[in-house]
Amino acid sequence: MMAVASIRSVFAGRTFAQIGLVWLAFVALAAIFSPLIAPFDPYEIDPIARLTEPGWPHLFGTDHFGRDSFSRALYGARMTVLIGLGAVIVALLTGGLVGMLSAYFTRLGHVLMRGVDVLMAFPALLMALVLMTLLERSVMNTIIVIGVVYATTTARILFGMTLKLKGEVFVDAAVCSGAGHASILFRHILPNLVSPLLVQASFIFAFAQLQAAALDFLGLGLPPEVPSWGNMLSEERIYVTRAPWLLIFPGALIILSVFSMNLVGDAMRDSIDPRFKDDIAGV
Amino acid sequence: MALLDVENLEISIRFGHELLPVVRGVSFSVDENETLGIVGESGCGKSLTALAIMGLLEGSGVRVTGGRMRFGGRDLLAMSADERRHIMGNDMAMIFQEPMTSLNPVYRVGDQIIEALQQHRNLSRRAARRRAIELLDLVRIPEPDSRVDSFPHQLSGGQRQRVMIAMALSCDPKLLIADEPTTALDVTVQKEVLDLMLDLQKRTGTAIILISHDLGVIAETCNSVAVMYWGRLVETAPTDALFETLAHPYTRGLLHSIPAIDRDVDWLDAIPGRVPTIGEQIAGCPFHPRCPRAESRCRHEVPQPREIAPGHLVECHFPYGGDR
Amino acid sequence: MLFYTIKRLLALIPTLLAATMLVFLFVHLIPGDPASILLGDTATPEEVAALTRELGLDEPLWTQYLIWLGNVLQGDLGTSVFFGTPVLTVIADGAETSILLATMTMVWIVLFGVPIGIVSAMNKGRWIDQITSGGAMLFASIPTFWLGLYLILLFAVGLGWLPSSGFPSLTDTGGVTNLRYLILPSLTLAAPNAALIIRLVRASMLDVSREDHVRTARAKGLRPSRVAIRHIFRNALISVTAAFGFTFAALVSEAVVTETVFSLPGIGRLVVQSILRRDYPVIQGVILVIVVLYMFINLLVDLAYARLDPRISLK
Amino acid sequence: MSAQPLLDVRDLKVHFRTRGRTVRAVDGVSFDIAPGEVLGLVGESGCGKSTVGRALTQLERATAGQALFEGQDILSMSRRQFLPLRRHIQMIFQDPYASLNPRLTVAQTLSEPLFIHKIARSRKDAQARIAETLDLVGLGPEAMTRYPHEFSGGQRQRIGIARVMILEPKLVIADEAVSALDVSIQAQVLNLIKKLQRDSGMAMLFISHDLGVVRHISDRVAVMSAGKIVETGDKSAIFEAPQDAYTRRLLDSIPRIMPLKETS
Amino acid sequence: EGVLRYATVGEPPTLDQQVVTSDLATTIAQHVFEGLYTFDSSNSPVPLLAAGETISEDGKTITIALREGVKFHNGQDMTSADVVASLKRWGEFGSRGGLLFEHVESVEATGDHEIRITLSAPFGPWKNLMAFLNGGPAIYPASIVEGAGKEPLSPENYIGTGPYSFNAWEANRYVELVRFDDYVSPEGEADGYGGERVAEFDALRFIPVPDVGTRVSGLRAGDYDYAESIPGDLFAELEGDPNVNTILNGGPLFGLVFMNSSAGPLAENYALRRAIQQAIDKVPALQIAIGPEGLWRSNGSFLPEGNVWYTEAGTEAFSQGDAEGARAAAEAAGYTGEPIKFMVSTNYPFHYDTAIVYTKQLAQAGFNIDLQVYDWATLIEKRSQPDQWDMFFTHHGFVPDPILISVMNDNYPGWWATPEKAELKAAFTASSDPAERVDIWSQIQELIYEQVPTMKTGDVYTYNIASPELDGLGEATLIWPHFWNVSK
Ligand SMILES: Nc1ncnc2c1ncn2[C@@H]1O[C@H](COP(=O)(O)OP(=O)(O)OP(=O)(O)O)[C@@H](O)[C@H]1O
Ligand SMILES: Nc1ncnc2c1ncn2[C@@H]1O[C@H](COP(=O)(O)OP(=O)(O)OP(=O)(O)O)[C@@H](O)[C@H]1O
Ligand SMILES: [Mg+2]
Ligand SMILES: [Mg+2]
DSSP states (O other): OOHHHHHHHHHTTOHHHHHHHHHHHHHHHHHHHHHHHOSSOTTOOOSTTTTOOSOSSOTTOBOTTOOBHHHHHHHHHHHHHHHHHHHHHHIIIIIIHHHHHHHHSHHHHHHHHHHHHHHHTSOHHHHHHHHHHHSOOOHHHHHHHHHHHHHHHHHHHHHHHHHHHHTSHHHHHHHHHTOOHHHIIIIIIHHHHHHHHHHHHHHHHHHHHHHHHHHHHTTOSSOTTSOOHHHHHHHTGGGTTTSTHHHHHHHHHHHHHHHHHHHHHHHHHHHSOGGGTTTOOOO | OOSEEEEEEEEEEEETTEEEEEEEEEEEEEOTTOEEEEEEOTTSSHHHHHHHHHTOOTTTTEEEEEEEEEETTEEGGGSOHHHHHHHBTTTEEEEOSOTTTSSOTTSOHHHHHHHHHHHHSOOOHHHHHHHHHHHHHHTTOSSHHHHTTOOGGGSOHHHHHHHHHHHHHTTOOSEEEEESTTTTSOHHHHHHHHHHHHHHHHHHOOEEEEEESOHHHHHHHOSEEEEEETTEEEEEEEHHHHHHHOOSHHHHHHHHHSOOSSSOOSSOOOOOSOOOOTTOOOOSOTTGGGOTTOOHHHHHSOOOOEEEETTEEEOOSSOTTSOO | OHHHHHHHHHHHHHHHHHHHHHHHHHHHHSSSOHHHHHHOTTOOHHHHHHHHHHTTTTSOHHHHHHHHHHHHHTTOOOBOTTTOSBHHHHHHHHHHHHHHHHHHHHHHIIIIIHHHHHHHHHTTTSHHHHHHHHHHHHHHTSOHHHHHHHHIIIIIIISOOSOOSOOOOTTSTTGGGGGGGGHHHHHHHHHHHHHHHHHHHHHHHHHHHTSHHHHHHHHTTOOHHHIIIIIIIHHHHHHHHHHHHHHHHHHHHHTHHHHHHTTOOSHHHHHHHHHHHTOHHHHHHHHHHHHHHHHHHHHHHHHHHHHHOTTOOOO | OOSSOSEEEEEEEEEEEETTEEEEEEEEEEEEEOTTOEEEEEEOTTSSHHHHHHHHTTSSOOSEEEEEETTEESTTOOHHHHHHHHTTEEEEOSOTTTSSOTTSOHHHHHHHHHHHTTOOSSHHHHHHHHHHHHHHTTOOGGGGGSOGGGSOHHHHHHHHHHHHHTTOOSEEEEESTTTTSOHHHHHHHHHHHHHHHHHHTOEEEEEOSOHHHHHHHOSEEEEEETTEEEEEEEHHHHHHSOOSHHHHHHHHTSOOOTTOOOOO | OOEEEEEESSOOSOOOTTTOOOHHHHHHHTTTOOOSEEEOTTSOEEESSEEEEEEOTTSOEEEEEEOSSOBOTTSOBOOHHHHHHHHHHHHHHOTTHHHHHTTEEEEEEEETTEEEEEESSOOTTHHHHHHOOTTSOOOOOHHHHTTOOSSOOOGGGOOOSSSEEEEEEETTTEEEEEEOTTOOOOSSOOBTTBSOOOOOSSEEEEEEOOOHHHHHHHHHTTSOSEEEEEOGGGHHHHHTOTTOEEEEESSOEEEEEEEOSSSSTTSSOHHHHHHHHHHOOHHHHHHHHTOSGGGEEOOOSSSOTTSTTOOOTTGGGSSOOOHHHHHHHHHHTTOOOOOEEEEEESSSHHHHHHHHHHHHHHHHTTOOEEEEEEOHHHHHHHHTSGGGOSEEEEEEOOOSSGGGSGGGSTTSTTOOOOHHHHHHHHHHHHOOOHHHHHHHHHHHHHHHHHHOSEEEEEEEOOEEEEOTTOBSOOSEESSSOOOTTOBO
């Protein structure tokens, strides 16, 4: 319906955001087609070809396992998307729902939001660290933990936004029409949260990458073998002088992607309903 | 020569790559001791006109794109930013519609008045404060000595608007522009504030431009009235003459749309249709699609201002009371 | 004000209780036990069991919790399993570094973030705005450890201007000049945070500049710079203050990565190391202290709000 | 006027507790409305007018008092019990911009009450009713598939009115239904409301601070001040011979256009 | 003169040498505490606090004379009372004390500076055990050690006889030792850990720098004088750097993959274990995990070439890399593809890297390996529960006597305690004839390759880096780097 038109209006005249969008499209394509494009198996170990410089056939060189960095980078796009989307989904499903319900059902909200307050007091990274040690290192667990970390902020934000919407006259009008709780929440309130949620999601998506990289760095993130940009950076970081390409390529990829996501988020934020501008955090 | 002379003022707004005119050739003048009322429906360009005169349009995507404005004989548009600022708040002051938000919530009202005083008058803080208290007293704020230290939120809407007036009057301006100064206030308070303004005018001789969408307010307070429709002044006249003749069909329609409080009518004589939006193209008289008197000429030919009586200008091919 | 503060402090108690319970639960759910780690590879199960008993880790969880809570209320956070010294001492040692680091970082943030944010807002849409806001966002997109790594390579290894790592404390030889050790880490930490503050200052300034009272200020004929600082920034400060507060709280704890990269003896690294060593009392202690700090800052932010925004009255 | 009023409000009180303070927004208000009658409710800003209207539609919980609608006390009903009555007690809101969900098309907005109250059985049935109602408020059927932001203020208020009229309610509470509109549009909408009210014979509680509008549309007028009703009476009585000092002050402050000349 | 700044990988749990086996602890503590014996550069035990010993004909009574005039850091003279008390605590509670004290009947003072140890039967490794400070019999004042139990000593009780005395332990910041001015050095030319010890520095500071990149950068930037545990891949680069000296460790460490002898599919199935062993080629893993050729050796002997204990017995099975053969062997052993849980920690990159390579190789041979990645602490907890794992990865430091190798301990996770092992182990400890002991050891090693309680992954020569300003470090470190006779 309005989707295409609104995307166009969001990005009109924003060259940087457009470039960001194009880059993200590349990332998405790489994520989808990595098995087809990747010249090598990203897990293929080759003790002879360790730490080769970028060139042909190893465009980004090889790491200390002799694995092809370019192929790993392509598969890394997959992890980027997976972590981003996963964290967004977990954060929105848990935090979002808690926030929305708390704002709508005031009494329930008193209890739930107290809990959120308690969790908010826990520093995000520390919480992630503790949770990660609780669990085995795996892609799934990393995603869940990062999602949970952002769930609290998301709950806060959605609480605020839902509260505002709940006070809107059209909600009163729906009540007067006899609409029930579910209808009001999901038919009247939720659709109005879509665009601010998208903005929020884009920031979560962006910062989840950095959070995941930080966890990788501390040795508590994805299993090190998994080809992700964060892993490529942290697993090969001792080679910063010995094999600089091992840090430069994935570093540039992370920065570029997070930057693009931020640009896109910013563009969307600027175009959304001013009612919600204050609420949306840069996370 | 009048204190303020506006000639053919044109203001445009940037929409994407286009510059669309919103105020499209407006001329009027005001002199000392005079109150000019500008009425018109929402969005017709009243506030933009006022802001253009004050010089507050800068940087909002809105620009003066034509016409001339002279204040005390000087060309406002030719002045540098510094010169403009020197006049702003000093010779020319403005009161805004929203008393609730037009004062900075974090500063005491006294300090906000003092700031205006110190900007243009070489006063010590102490003297400025004394003057601020005087001003608050002038606008009939009770206990000005202590109220000077209040924060805006501690005052009622009417009181805040009085503070705004005090601030506007602090440097004895020659021209006071009041943009819907009472719209947000309760009727009872509205009246007090308007009375206050007129009373002050009597003492200081300040020229006032009063902007309102309420014909009643205009009728009770102004010497002359300008009726604005879609960026044009369609009728300008001394108040009495205007209400006497109601020459422009729009002015007449407007008046008939208002349900009176002293009379029962069964049905209101509403103007059909709606106000055109910015950027809409209308050939001929902009009012013709809604006009009960429109004829084919109105569809093709833009009416020019006509003086149907001394000081009574109408932009209509077929005004009421005109030679039809 | 005092009354309000006391009231707020009392209101913190249930939150704190819940938080401590959560900390305790989390920490004890972590697999691995300190006894085996402490005793090393060659310990027999009997020895491990004995040490476990000695450390009181064989009691039911809730008993352990109550005992711990009781001690905490008496100001005793327990004894580090690893160091054998009181947790409070261990934390206090780390706190010096962390607080200095956070403070120094805040100095950069305020020094760079605020003026750049203001300039960028006042020049909205012009090239200077594009460069500063784009640059800010770019900095916010860099993984900290990556940035830290290159800063060390450039300024410590390459140019030799600044020390690469560690922080020998202000009481150590060198005294205040030891702050040199914190320059690179604080810059690393400041980069993403300053970027967020720049964006926030800019956005808040733009929001405020749309408010009616700014027009009033301009209508007084004030100079644009005065309008920007006294009227726009002063009001924007209200929403920026909270960000300052929470950034500071976050800096103390979330400097984990930076502290690891620069090998700083701060609280963040202490937690990571303690998690790896399963030093339960220290983990609990640190998280408790940080939660208290967070709540305390929360309170300070509210008090600051009341000072900055006269509309808010503390009752 | 029939013997039994349609709505009989007795000693309605609505108090709000905010930050330890109690705001007595409505503090003992009694009035009644007969079937087909329009009662105007006027008063200063903040005197509690809207709160009365909101309490009667259960958007706000009343603290005390009764409101008998056709003999049943609607204030003490639960949300569920009140549901069938909602059809008969409808509300028109002030802000035509805010009272329509921007994410729903006009048809979606209008069909919701139809299905909730089981007035329409099928989509087709609903479609027909919506077209009919839109016609009633002066909008074409092409409006159905459009979103609120595609309409002007006056048109939006017509949609708001359509949403109410589609249920054929017995009582409509109009809270500042025309205050946000420009004079020329306001006149159109006022005419429309008046016409619909007369044609359908519904009763109306017309809340407004604009005395002219109230006089124009009401049969009787109640004047409210600080949570209480200070004077009730026939509109000509109130406007021409106000008894209460507050009413008089209110009337005196209205600016008038003196040299008004009758036109042909 | 000056302070030596040593970048460590972390913090030691305690410096109490008797109870702790952490290498890092010994690196620090050897400057503070001394034992009766220590090792010279050929890894032979030489007297340190002892002046010499006499052994009775039957080999059961050992009389040790102590050096006179040795002072503790608290100013007291060291006497036989201190030594007896220390040995007794070590025997009862020390990590490696039990190995010796199983065979000890009594320890008593026979003079102010003489003690006598009576053994129940001759015990060959006694001197090596006494000389190995790590988990070994450090000598403490009797006043401190009497009544002390298994619990590590607390820092204020770190009182030894070494050239440096303990000064401060700032959690997370550093451990600091200062020169002990009343130190009485043993005589003779410095050789390995033996001979003269001169404390040249005012203080030694051991600073935890867990991130390896930071250790390297810090040393290059001049913030540290010495940094340990540097990845092999950086060796060439660092050796070429004139601002950095590389110092190899003489005693290699080696990875071990333990197999669960107590539960699970591998418990009693030696054939299956051999099949696993057969599948693995150790070289690629070493290449990947360590890097340059010089820093690793694909050596199947548990002790390195050149060492007296070196033997090739059984090592033909060490690194076959025979996927097809392994597949067949596994099938013959009744393996039907059930998952084999392989635990590895990421705290040590070389564990993880090796495990990854092995997993690949095993998969090629048809094994269904379930690689479980944990942090070290979790792994340690899990490995003590027999039902949680089938294989796990760990490493072992250099030890001077095979008896000290963890697999010899029946209680070590894996719980290898077959009758064959018990028999050989008994003979091994009973003998004190060096040649016979070497021979028995080779039989044990053969048994290890047959029953595969653990799988050696090859020798790893770690290296440390130092500032070129440090004098006296020598080419290589024996076991732990030491800083007496070293100056800046
Ligand atoms: N900064 C701006 N950017 C874009 N459009 C603007 C801006 N300011 C005003 N407009 C548009 O210009 C038109 C005239 O605005 P103006 O504020 O002068 O109306 P007005 O007559 O004062 O109306 P009201 O009675 O509602 O105050 C309106 O359609 C308005 O939407
Ligand atoms: N939800 C609420 N919580 C607290 N106070 C409220 C609430 N709703 C209304 N009030 C207060 O109740 C009083 C009456 O409000 P109400 O909106 O009914 O006035 P009104 O007569 O409709 O005013 P207006 O003409 O401005 O619409 C006001 O003082 C208002 O501040
Ligand atoms: Mg206006
Ligand atoms: Mg109201």
